[in-house]
Amino acid sequence: MNFKCFAENCSNPLKYYCSCQKDYVFSCPEHINQHTDEGDVSLHCIKVMYKCIDSEKKNILINAYQKVSEALLKSQNSIIISINSLVQTLADFKKNTELFFRDQRVGVGKIIDSIKLEDKELIIPELSERKKILHEELQAYYDLLDKKIESFCKSTKQELSLLSELNKDYNEFYDDKIFDFKGNANLDKNLYFFKTGTKLFAEFNVINQYITQFEVNVDEAQGCLGAVCQLPGYKIFHAGGYNPDLASGYIIDLNNHSVEILRGVRGRSFACATYYDNEVYLFAGWHINANLAYCDKFSLATRTWSSLANFPAGAVYSVSALPCREFFILSTLSGNNLYKYDTKKNSYDILTQGVVNHVCNILFRDNDKCFYLANNLCFKSNGENLGIWAKNAKILTEPLGHITSKPVSRNRNVYFVSSQSRIIYKFDLETEDSSKVLTY
Ligand SMILES: [Zn+2]
Ligand SMILES: [Zn+2]
Known part of the structure; x- marks a missing residue:
């Protein structure tokens, strides 16, 4: 700066x-x-x-950038090996092609020379019939081959130019631009919520542990448990709410507190919002005395909604979502299943049948460990086998309220908020226990 x-x-x-x-x-x-x-x-x-700079902090920073440098070198070497092998194959192909045509021309040249030297012609009937070389057919054949090779070269060049566009500057890999799949895979830096019954939008800063708030120019006083998540560009997506039941949605710009009103928002509360690949996903929820099975995603590029496949457990609420690289882990309000939602196929599978769900739940991650808190229970899975979730023997000190905020990790703690019970919680990743940070 x-x-x-x-x-x-x-x-x-x-x-x-x-x-x-x-x-x-x-x-x-x-x-x-x-x-x-x-x-x-x-x-x-x-x-x-x-x-004065803390030497441990300095070493951690240097280490991180050294790892970046090592990763760049490793990728460079490996990519160059592949390119070299292609260059060699192309060079061989070129050499062999040149040799082939030269040999062919030498062969034909010999025939021409021998014809020039001929002074006698065989005249035995039947044996004297000379084969006729069809040069136009030869030309047509090689014209086709030429086209084939030309088109191969053209499409290869196109593919190469597409590949070279995939190179990403290291600046694209800071955690405000890209998901950390070793962490919670969200962009949320702090906890965000509306103060129920008002237009006051609040932010709990996980570093200084203060709540700050500002009035937002939304159409109506807000409820609690709306679907909320942070977007790129220091913006917040917020949709729906409970008490009152709301079917409105907004994008709030934290830079200047301006508001964009979203169209076509379906009524929903007790649901979380999940930003992933320039879209916001919402699964199931609650609206006017009814559980919902419908799931939607909102495209930030086109500002339009599209429906996802209905939730596999039917009409439910309190679905938490934890993004992995190609799928989400989803919880639900009851039963023993966690689900896997495939973002490419728009389909669900059962991930495990080994947890005990509860309407108050949240999913988060710490490196290779995934955590699922449900009421006062803590389940854990190592990332290697997401089919197996083990229950901690210890009962959580602070049972959860209804959570629709994203989990936000800082200094070995994970923070989340229940905007219904107005409690900010934290989960200590070392002791694996929950506590109340504050009630607002
Ligand atoms: Zn001053
Ligand atoms: Zn000065």
Whole structure:
């Protein structure tokens, strides 16, 4: 980030920041007194900007970038081996083609020479019949082969240019742009929810553990348990709600608090929203005294809805979703099944029959471990075999409320919120136990 001293034309190194303005005021040591004398002096709150870098932190950072560098080198080497092998095959093909045509021409040249030298002609009937070479047929044959090779070369070049477009800059791999499938595979940085009965949109910051809020220009006072998730570009998708039952949806821009009203939103609550590959997925839910079987996705590219296959357990609510690279893990409100939703085939399978579902549940991941919390139980699966989920012996200290927020992990804790019971929860990944962070 490019910080500058607030004093005009000052390029001294910075030392302090003041939180009297939303985007902070930065100052060098020379100008700090000038700032504290300005404006409403009671608002100034000066703090030091930097501390000596922690060597452990530094090593973790260097390590991460070294791994990136190693991954790039490994991929480069492997891709170059494949390309070299293709280049060699093409070079051989070219050489053999040239040799073949040269040999052919030499052979034909010999025939021409021998005809030139002939001064006698065989005249025994039947034996004297000379075979006629059909040069037009030969030309037609090689014209076809030429076309075949030309079309092969053209499509190969096209495929190569498509492949080269697949190279992605390492900047595309920061976690605000791409899913971390070792983590919760969502873009949510904090917990987001409406304060029930208001138009106040709240954010629980998982770092400083404060709730901040702002009024949003939505059409109606909001309920609780709407489907919510973060989108690229620091935006929030929010649809539906309970108490009152709502069939409205919005995209809220956290940069400037502006709101886009979504069309064609189906009534829904007790459902989570899942951003995946430029679309938002919603599974089942509850609306006006009825469970729902319908599932939808919203395309961010076209701003349109399309229906997914109905939920395999029928009309249910409280379905949590955890994205994996090619499918989602889905929970439901009762029974023993977790489901697998294939995003490409738009179909469901039973992933396991070994959990105990509950209307209050959430799914999240920590590296290779997947967690499923249901009421006061914790089930775990190692990513190797998602068919097997083991129940922890320990009962969770803080049983869950209804959750429609995404899980957000920070510093070995996973945070989530029930906007119905107005509780922010955290799950400690070391002790594998839940606790209440705050009630709002
Ligand atoms: Zn200055
Ligand atoms: Zn200030």
